[in-house]
Amino acid sequence: MDKTAAPLPEPAQASAIAAPARWWRTWWRSLSPTRQDRFAALAPLAAVLMFMAAIVAAFWYLRAEEAEREQEALKRDVEYAQQRVRLRLLERQEQLMRIARDLSNQELERPEFVGRAEALISQYPELQAITWIDDKRRIRASHAAPTLASSDLRVAGEVLTPGDTADTFGLARDLQQPVYSQPEASEGDSTPLLQLQVPLNHQGKFSGVVLGEYSIDSLLRYGTPTEVLARYAVTLLDGKSQVLAGTPLAPRNPATQLLPWSPRANEYEVPVSPVGNGLVLRAQAYRTSLGVVGSGLFWLVGTLSAMTAWMLIATWRHTRRRMQAQQALVAETNFRRAMENSILTGMRALDLEGRITYVNAAFCQMTGWSEAELVGLKAPFPYWPDSDYEALYAKLRDEINGNTMAGGFQVRVRRKSGTQFDARLYVSPLIDAHGQQTGWMTSMTDITEPNRIREQLSASYERFTIVLESLDASVSVAPLGSQELLFANKLYRQWFGSQTVGHLQLVAQAGVVPSTASNSTGMDDEDGLMGLPTDPLTSARTENAEIYLPELGKWLEVRSRYLNWVDGRLAQMVIATDITPRRLAEEQAARQTERAQSVSRLITMGEMASSVAHELNQPLTAISNYCSGMVSRIQSGQITEEALLSALQKTAHQAQRAGQIIQRIRAFVKKSEPNRTLADVHSMVNEAVELADIELRRHNVRLTHYVAARLPPVMADTILIEQVLVNLMKNGAEAIQHANRPAPNRSVELRVVPKHIDDHEVVEFSVQDTGKGLAPEVLERLFEAFFSTKQEGMGMGLNLCRSIVESHHGRMQAENLYNGSEVTGCRFSFWLPLAKPVDATTNSVANAQPPRTIA
Structure with missing residues (x-):
């Protein structure tokens, strides 16, 4: 069974390809034009950056590959050179081991040893000296090359001094094997040497060593292949990485090693056998790259890419600024167009020949003609009324000639529908951007409604003035602290003239002038209440006072209040009524x-x-x-x-x-005459009871009274209060007689008790009878003058009683008494305030004022 997926049918493939395309088109159309332009400008920049990144990556890859090839070649060459040096060392070691074997077998004597050493040294330049040392560390024989320093020469008969060579001698004796070592160079000697000590073994007994000394520099020069020396900087290092032979390359700038195009140091090192880690062969590749010159293509491509990116960025920024300027211009144009279309003032532009070149929407809405119907027309214009042609022609000539009025002028305008309205035109020169006048700009405002309102205000002012002039009261308004009279009606002028003297006299006698204003001398125009809040003054209720003016022989009721005048000053209005x-x-x-x-x-x-x-x-x-x-x-x-x-x-x-x-x-x-004095309540009640008891006994009515003990005195006229009590008790007896109550239920009760009413200490008098009470409609009109429930009554008794009580600053009331739903009587009560200490002036004034009836 074939498990491979079957290919999609062609319609499915087409839909799978078209879906991303549709999504891309939908996304692109959903963007605003500004964002589309931004993406369109960013695409070339992104392409250039990607191209530059590809070039950098290619150069980096090529350089990395080249460095890897160079490293492989260096490794091969260094290993080849190391093998050559190793073979050369092994060959010399083999030759020294033959000499050591011959010496151990006593086949060589000193002359033969020296001869063979001389032959080897002359044949192999790296050998500097061959020395025969016995087991006592005494030099038996030695031969050295002429190039060896005198300090390194060994003389027969000498004994090795303690040091590197002596240490290696002991190691060779112990190991019974050839041992390599690097003795420390003496001061002033810069030629490093490599020593090889081959032990001598005569019949299984250690009998000394053969010491061979190599010149490391000659070993490097003659042991390393010439092609390697020509291609690399080859050096021999000791175990401490100190250069023994050869010239290493100078160190390179580490700051440039991180750059992809910067040359890196290509080197390789390997230890030289059989010496081991004590001698290392290192090769450093010479700089094969062409550097900046060789990377010219890279720099050229990079520079071109950078310039292209910079130009794209500059073009994008320029395009962005241009788009912003264009958007600002469009927004400004739209704003000005919207402002012109939204204002209620009609705008019309004329050229120097008087032809209409521009009208706004408000002008078209006012006149009813469209912009296409008006632009390009010359006088007479269709919105001119037929009856005003001559006047409007004259106004147009003045407008074109520059003879315009700063305050504008009023004309009549005809709408397309035939109706007319009032308008005010303001004309100004139309100056272009170069300072040249290209025409005239006219603004038109519909003033029909303001004219109507002005006429209504004029008529209202006239009516208001007529009303004020016709008042039978004097009305005057003056600012505080000033002698200026702001307003005075006809009656004021008849009484006091056109001066402020009468106003100030009314204010002074009425006692409604503030202390700050009364101290004004009249010479200073400052407001006496300046700095004080005016709202509480202007919202305060009117102050009333009654005064008598001997000059006029009239009693006047003066009402005063503060108001803010039209100019913002605080003024005082005084109304005086006769x-x-x-x-x-x-x-x-x-x-x-x-x-x-x-x-x-x-x-x-x-x-x-x-x-x-x-x-x-x-x-x-x-x-x-x-x-x-x-x-x-x-x-x-x-x-x-x-x-x-x-x-x-x-x-x-x-x-x-x-x-x-x-x-x-x-x-x-x-x-x-009324005479209010300190009256004793007990005496006053006893007198009234004795007077009323006679009448109550005649009606067969029982009278009871109760007076609370230790009542304080009241300020009252005893005769008038006795009159009130007698009248109330007599009315109660008549109500009982009219109700035909049986003898047990025929009683009138008088109670006098102290009471606390409205935060005042008072004495309450109440007269309670057992009659049929009062009907609701009677209770509403009980104290009215000339209202009575008796056929023979005049309706003045209770009205006088209430007037007497209220003249004593008291109150009287009446109420029915109930037993369930049945009326069992009526109770009249009134109260008088307790006496307060008063001075003689107050007492005389109180005695001089008659009681007044208050409905």
Whole structure:
């Protein structure tokens, strides 16, 4: 079974290829033109950068490959040179080992040893000296090359001194093998040597060594192939990496080693056998690269790529700045166009010949003609009314000639629909960017509505002025701290003229001028209340005062308030109304009230006359009986002095009782001016109870009263308060009589108690009866003047009672009493404030003012 995937059908392949293309087109179209331009500008830059990166990568790869080939060649050459040096050392070692074998077998004597050493040294330049040393470290024979330094020469018979050679001698003795060593060079000797000590073994016994000394420099020169020396810088190093022979290359700048085109040091080293790590052969490849000159193509391509990238970036930045300038220009143009189309002022441009070259949307909307219908037209224009051609022609000639008014001029404009409206035109020269005038710019504003509002304001001002001039009150407005009169109506001018004296006189006598303003001398125009907040002053309620002006012979009611004048100054408006007729009517009403009170008391006493006569009949009858009895008993001589004295005392008591009744009635009905004094509540209630008890007994009504103990005195007119109490108790008795209550339920109760009302200490008087109460409609009008529920009543009793109470700064009220839903009576109550210490002036003023009726 073939497991390879079947190829896609052609439609599927086409759709698989078209899907990325569709996605690319969709993504590209979703971008804004600015982003498309940005991507289009970045694509060449990205291509140049990619090309430059490819060139750098290619050069790096080629250099890396070249360095690898050079390293392989160097490695082969160094290993080849190391083999050559090793073979040369092994050959010399073999020759020295033959000499050592011959010496161990005693086949060589000293002359033969010297001869063979001389032959080897002359044949092989690297050999510098061959020395025979016995087991006592004594030199038996030695031969050296002429090039060997005198310090390194060895003389027969000498003994090795302790040092490198002596140490190696012991090592060769111990190991019984050839040993290589590098003795330290003596001071002043710069030729390093390589020593080889081959041990001598005679019949299994150590008998010395053969010491061979090599010149390391000659070993390098003659042992290394010439082609290697020509291609590389070959050196021999010791175990401490110190150069023994050869000239190494100078070190290169490590800062340039990281660059891909910078030449790297190509070297290789290997230890030389059989010496081991004590002698290392190192080869450094000479610089085969051409450097900057050889990398000219690279630099040329890099420079061209950098220049291309820089030019692309500069072009992209220039294009971006141009696009930004273009966008700013388009935005500015759109903004100016939107601003021109959104303003309500019509704009029209004329050339120097008077031809329309431009109109905005507001101008077209005002006139009804489109821009295509107006641009290019000359006078007469279609929006000119037919009746104004001559005037508009003259205005156009003045406009073209430059004779324009700075404040503009008003014209009538005809719409396309035929309607007309008022407009104001402002004309200014149209200057181009070069400072040359190319025409005239005209702005047109529809002033139909402002004209209508102005006419309405004028008419309103005229009506307002007529109303103020027709007022029967004086109205004046003046700024604080100034002698200027801002406004005065006709009545003010009739009373005081056109000066501020009358205004200031009204303010001063009414006592509504602020202390800061009253101190002004009138010579300074500064506001006396400058710096103070004006809102609390202007929002304060009106202050009222009643004053009398002897100059006019009138009583005036003065009302004052502060207001902000049209120029922002704080001013004071004073309205003075003539209230002389009202004051005369009030005085007459006060006199009538006094008369009504007296009449009420007389009527009350008239109604109580029979009861008073009955009350007086008892003491008078008692007096007559006492007198008749005393006369008869005196005539018969049957009376004693004690009985006579007792009868006379009883007679005097009854006469005193009758006199008190007459005196109380006279005081009650006597006409007198109100006199408020400190009054004792107990005495006042007792007097009223004695006066009312007679009338209540006539109606068979029981009277009870309760007065709280230790009540403080009140400031009141006792006669007037007694009148109120008597009237209330008499009304309660009449209500019980009218209700036909049975005897157990016929009672009137008077209670006097202290009370606390509205944060004030008062004394409350309440009169409670057991009648049928008052209907709701009666309660609403109970204290009205001339309203009464009695057929024979005048409707003044309760009204006078309420006026008396309120003149004493008290309050009176009435309410029904209920037992469940049944009305069981009515209660009238009023309260008087407690007495307060007052001075003589206040007392005299209080006594001088009559009680006023307040509905």
